Amino acid sequence: MRIFIAIDLPEDIKKDIYNISKNIRGISGKIVEEENIHITLKFLGQINQETLNKINKKLSSINYNKFYINIGDFGYFNNRVLWIKILNKENIINLHNIIDNKLYELNIQKDIDYEPHITIYRIKNIKNDNYLKEYLNENKKIYSNILIDKFYIKESILMTHGPVYRNLYEYKLL
Numbered sequence: 001m002r003i004f005i006a007i008d009l010p011e012d013i014k015k016d017i018y019n020i021s022k023n024i025r026g027i028s029g030k031i032v033e034e035e036n037i038h039i040t041l042k043f044l045g046q047i048n049q050e051t052l053n054k055i056n057k058k059l060s061s062i063n064y065n066k067f068y069i070n071i072g073d074f075g076y077f078n079n080r081v082l083w084i085k086i087l088n089k090e091n092i093i094n095l096h097n098i099i100d101n102k103l104y105e106l107n108i109q110k111d112i113d114y115e116p117h118i119t120i121y122r123i124k125n126i127k128n129d130n131y132l133k134e135y136l137n138e139n140k141k142i143y144s145n146i147l148i149d150k151f152y153i154k155e156s157i158l159m160t161h162g163p164v165y166r167n168l169y170e171y172k173l174l
Helices: 011-022 049-060 090-104 129-138
Strands: 002-008 027-031 038-046 067-077 081-086 117-126 142-148 150-159 162-172
Touching: 002 049, 011 027, 011 117, 011 142, 038 090, 038 117, 049 090, 049 150, 049 162, 067 090, 067 117
Parallel strands: none
Antiparallel strands: 002 038, 002 150, 027 117, 067 081, 067 142, 081 117, 150 162
């Protein structure tokens, strides 16, 4: 199974982000579908059921308080990934580090330079950089006080039309 750990966003925010994404012009690539918009805490890749059970046990022992985040503004990774920034990322980074440390006990490698973000577009080619920057600047929005009260282990099922994500386990924050 192809596995990752993630935070879901409220449906209304995912819908709004998707509507901004689908109207982007000046680039070619693959939009992240509305139902797939999330914040990745850790990508694990191919995991067998035995290891998944051990991961679930480790993550079930996490006691972390729920928190609020603000998101907004856009960024790029190597002109290949268009993403939305997490503006107050301390709690997400802390939660990520706790997860990383728990999974390190299972000999799962720690992440280097984790940067919490929301991927909205996988870019193949930027045809008009000026238009893209102008569009993103005009559509910049700040979403405030988004409650983060749970996270998930998700399975990514690769299909011809794109990935389908399925929640396998849910972990509630205190």
